[in-house]
Amino acid sequence: MIEIRNTNESYGIIAQSLHWLVAALVLVQLGLGLYAASLPVSLARLQWLSHHKSLGLAILALVLLRLAWRSLNPPPSLPGSMPRWQRSAATALHWMLYLLLLLVPLAGWMHASAAGLSVNWFGLFQVPDLISKQPELSDLLKTLHKGCVALLAMLLLGHVGAALRHALVLRDGIAHRMLPWKPRRM
Numbered sequence: 001m002i003e004i005r006n007t008n009e010s011y012g013i014i015a016q017s018l019h020w021l022v023a024a025l026v027l028v029q030l031g032l033g034l035y036a037a038s039l040p041v042s043l044a045r046l047q048w049l050s051h052h053k054s055l056g057l058a059i060l061a062l063v064l065l066r067l068a069w070r071s072l073n074p075p076p077s078l079p080g081s082m083p084r085w086q087r088s089a090a091t092a093l094h095w096m097l098y099l100l101l102l103l104v105p106l107a108g109w110m111h112a113s114a115a116g117l118s119v120n121w122f123g124l125f126q127v128p129d130l131i132s133k134q135p136e137l138s139d140l141l142k143t144l145h146k147g148c149v150a151l152l153a154m155l156l157l158g159h160v161g162a163a164l165r166h167a168l169v170l171r172d173g174i175a176h177r178m179l180p181w182k183p184r185r186m
């Protein structure tokens with residue numbers, strides 16, 4: 001049966017949908033950012049960066065929605081059969097991922113504001129700047145944005161690796177809690 005809310009055994013369909021939507025958009029966003037930043041100064045670069053900034057703000061909004069939903073729906077607890085250090089490591093990793101999913105777009109938004117490159121959200125409306133135009137601060141914020149992206153990418157690799165280990169090696173049903181179907185043998 002599909003549950004809307006999280007239960008103690010599994011994530012509900014809202015938490016699962018937000019998880020996979022944010023995961024897919026972050027992957028697209030990493031490619032979009034790397035591609036746009038690789039282009040020479042041109043109209044094309046500005047246009048790709050504009051898509052990147054709009055998508056980044058959409059991801060920020062979805063992450064805030066995820067955190068709000070999570071605060072109303074505590075996640076299923078990790079089984080006591082898992083070593084204590086692994087449960088602590090998993091919890092710490094999840095909070096670091098949330099922190100970076102907030103820091104990365106916020107640093108990008110501040111960098112764009114400081115550089116005087118305000119965001120027009122997918123051509124629909126103008127987004128207010130987060131800080132005033134300060135070219136001397138903009139480079140620092142760009143470095144912060146890129147540094148947080150690199151850390152996020154590393155943690156994502158660790159997160160995916162741990163999920164695959166649970167799904168394919170340990171086969172303990174932990175990874176399937178984020179999937180709408182259950183494993184045949186648990």
Ligand code: HEM
Pocket residue numbers: 026029030031032033034037038049052053054055056057059060101104105106107108109110111112119142145146149
């Ligand atoms: C989860 C959200 C985001 C991710 C994963 C992300 C990722 C990236 C990546 C991978 C790059 C290329 C870095 C490099 O050249 O090494 C980049 C560059 C950039 N990002 Fe983001 N970004 C996000 C959100 C945002 C937001 C919300 C904004 C602004 C509103 C933004 C503004 C920029 C800008 C202006 C650059 C170009 C920096 C340059 O001039 O080289 N990003 N981003």
